[in-house]
Amino acid sequence: MSKHYNDEFKASMIEKMLSPNETPVSVLSKETGVSEATLYKWRLDYQTQGHTVPQKRINTRHWSSANKLAAVIESAAYNEAELGEYCRCKGLYKEQIKEWKLAALSGYERTEQLDKIKQKSRQSDLKKINALKQDLARKEKALAETAALLVLSKKWEAIWGENAVN
Numbered sequence: 397m398s399k400h401y402n403d404e405f406k407a408s409m410i411e412k413m414l415s416p417n418e419t420p421v422s423v424l425s426k427e428t429g430v431s432e433a434t435l436y437k438w439r440l441d442y443q444t445q446g447h448t449v450p451q452k453r454i455n456t457r458h459w460s461s462a463n464k465l466a467a468v469i470e471s472a473a474y475n476e477a478e479l480g481e482y483c484r485c486k487g488l489y490k491e492q493i494k495e496w497k498l499a500a501l502s503g504y505e506r507t508e509q510l511d512k513i514k515q516k517s518r519q520s521d522l523k524k525i526n527a528l529k530q531d532l533a534r535k536e537k538a539l540a541e542t543a544a545l546l547v548l549s550k551k552w553e554a555i556w557g558e559n560a561v562n
Contacts, residue, residue: 401430409435410442414486464496472497 409428412419413435421439425432446466459467471482471493483490 399430406438410438413439414442465500468493468497468500 409424409430412424413421421432421435424430424435447470467486467488471479474482479490479493482488483493
């Protein structure tokens with residue numbers, strides 16, 4: 397028999413799981429009688445709605461890049477006071493948010509730099525290809541000329557003999 401919990405209760409449980417002094421899921425389960433699986437599912441649902449849910453709250457170095465980017469996006473429009481409140485709720489420092497933002501932006505810059513490098517490489521490759529095509533055409537003409545001269549010399553010998561040149 398499944399129990400139905402109201403949204404306020406779910407929100408309070410998620411808040412307890414995600415607060416800076418988070419309550420472990422096992423403790424919440426014992427206190428409230430809600431199964432651990434249900435609590436984990438609520439946290440997962442909260443995350444799929446676009447909220448940041450770090451896997452390990454104690455050390456933010458273990459946050460996934462997706463969670464870091466989500467934190468940067470969530471806090472982008474905040475002023476200093478709102479950013480401070482957001483950081484306190486998430487157990488972060490303002491410097492971490494700024495660092496993550498710079499990392500995200502530098503990733504885009506690296507992508508642009510890579511695109512420029514690829515474009516230069518393509519242009520260089522096209523120049524090499526064109527030079528090789530011209531060289532090949534020149535060599536084909538030289539080979540055709542050499543073959544024609546060889547054929548003519550054989551015909552000359554057939555008609556006039558080997559010593560006719562002298």
